[in-house]
Amino acid sequence: MAKAKTVFSCTECGAQAPRWQGQCPQCKAWNTLVETVAEAGGGSRFAALAGSTAQLQTLADLEPREEPRTPTGIDEFDRVLGGGLVAGGVVLIGGDPGIGKSTLLLQALSVLAARHKAIYVSGEESGEQVALRAQRLQLDPAGLQLLAEINLERILAMLRDERPRIVVIDSIQTVYSEVLQSAPGSVAQVRECAAQLTRHAKQSGTCMIMVGHVTKDGTLAGPRVLEHMVDTVLYFEGDTHSSFRLVRAFKNRFGAVNELGVFAMTERGLRGVSNPSALFLSQHSQQVSGSCVLVTQEGTRPLLVEIQALVDGAHSPNPRRLSVGLEQNRLAMLLAVLHRHAGVVCFDQDVFVNAVGGVKIAEPAADLAVLLAIVSSLRNRPLPRELVVFGEVGLAGEIRPAPRGQERLREAAKLGFTTAIIPKANAPRQPLGDMRVIAVDRIEEAIDRARELEG
Numbered sequence: 001m002a003k004a005k006t007v008f009s010c011t012e013c014g015a016q017a018p019r020w021q022g023q024c025p026q027c028k029a030w031n032t033l034v035e036t037v038a039e040a041g042g043g044s045r046f047a048a049l050a051g052s053t054a055q056l057q058t059l060a061d062l063e064p065r066e067e068p069r070t071p072t073g074i075d076e077f078d079r080v081l082g083g084g085l086v087a088g089g090v091v092l093i094g095g096d097p098g099i100g101k102s103t104l105l106l107q108a109l110s111v112l113a114a115r116h117k118a119i120y121v122s123g124e125e126s127g128e129q130v131a132l133r134a135q136r137l138q139l140d141p142a143g144l145q146l147l148a149e150i151n152l153e154r155i156l157a158m159l160r161d162e163r164p165r166i167v168v169i170d171s172i173q174t175v176y177s178e179v180l181q182s183a184p185g186s187v188a189q190v191r192e193c194a195a196q197l198t199r200h201a202k203q204s205g206t207c208m209i210m211v212g213h214v215t216k217d218g219t220l221a222g223p224r225v226l227e228h229m230v231d232t233v234l235y236f237e238g239d240t241h242s243s244f245r246l247v248r249a250f251k252n253r254f255g256a257v258n259e260l261g262v263f264a265m266t267e268r269g270l271r272g273v274s275n276p277s278a279l280f281l282s283q284h285s286q287q288v289s290g291s292c293v294l295v296t297q298e299g300t301r302p303l304l305v306e307i308q309a310l311v312d313g314a315h316s317p318n319p320r321r322l323s324v325g326l327e328q329n330r331l332a333m334l335l336a337v338l339h340r341h342a343g344v345v346c347f348d349q350d351v352f353v354n355a356v357g358g359v360k361i362a363e364p365a366a367d368l369a370v371l372l373a374i375v376s377s378l379r380n381r382p383l384p385r386e387l388v389v390f391g392e393v394g395l396a397g398e399i400r401p402a403p404r405g406q407e408r409l410r411e412a413a414k415l416g417f418t419t420a421i422i423p424k425a426n427a428p429r430q431p432l433g434d435m436r437v438i439a440v441d442r443i444e445e446a447i448d449r450a451r452e453l454e455g
Helices: 075-081 101-112 127-136 152-162 187-204 328-342 364-379 405-414 443-454
Strands: 006-010 033-037 090-095 118-122 145-148 166-170 207-213 232-237 244-252 260-266 269-272 291-298 301-313 321-324 349-355 387-389 419-423 436-440
Touching: 033 187, 075 232, 075 244, 075 260, 075 269, 090 101, 090 187, 101 118, 101 127, 101 166, 101 207, 101 269, 118 127, 118 152, 127 145, 145 152, 152 187, 187 207, 291 364, 291 405, 301 364, 301 405, 321 328, 328 349, 328 364, 328 443, 349 364, 364 387, 364 419, 364 443, 405 419, 419 443, 436 443
Parallel strands: 090 207, 090 232, 118 145, 118 166, 166 207, 291 387, 321 349, 387 419, 419 436
Antiparallel strands: 006 033, 232 244, 244 260, 260 269, 291 301, 301 349
């Protein structure tokens, strides 16, 4: 069989060249030519996926239906997926090497193999290495089938013959197609292999899970090259030196986005954490200044996270502003609001802010907790242990509401917190048990009320 003809296409303007060169001959952009398969004149490689004819339909005549789910047996994994795997769905799991992607998928497949036909395609490890990992994790892979192969054509032939329900490709960077001359892991190979595997999943109804590594810039041969092709994109977060892992959904056509799954790495693999708020709350033997508990929202789950701040006299003409787990530019803005509207001066102080537990907080509802932690550290006055805070701070000094305020308060009350400082727009209409709710409008009012609680 003759190999398909390949051309080099520019990712910026779409111009084509017969061979690779550093600069695009059309738009003059540098390093934008990537190898692709030239389209044949008689038809498209994806004609079978599109069908023989295309017919118009009225949206009102279509009957929406809920896609049936296949639970993986791991509750935290199912939460991030939106309830489980969907037939014909393609899931991409990205993360740094060694963070636990293969471990989690091997655990899930060992459970799924007892009920469905599952195949694990390993391109990075031999069959003996995968079997050794399963033995170390004390799994029962009796019904789990394994294929150690990196050739795309052979993998597709096996899938057409076996017709499995669930397939894991570990990893997409190691798979290569014979129609391309570039090396495995290149952008052209990753795109072509992912497109062919996605087409097979849609045609056969197979649940496809692909593993992808993230480089330093997160683009070359990583999951971000493939995000538009797949149905669900999950990212592993967390430090490899820590025992906790976070799995976050950034795209999900069959479920909610920004869902968070929390896992603990143990000797027997990843274990779901049923109460993740306990991970992000430090246990102090006595009250300390600069600590404030925030109720943040991750997807549909409220989490309690401890925000720590350290304010110290600057020893250089340029005071440092450093934040870990929070946006650094937003910290500079909050310090300006604190000075302008509350009269708290920090221009001669080094300010360090940290979200305990390695969690990354992107929502602006953390603003009020950050400012109260900074004021507590500056004055060396600890806040009450039973206090929780949330609210967005505007440039005019106003406290803006946060979404799902009632769920945040109920989660805090469930964990034993008795006092909350929240935006006035989030004030509950009915009392929440024994919880005392302090609703504020302005940042200076919030600081004054927090000072009263200190005393």
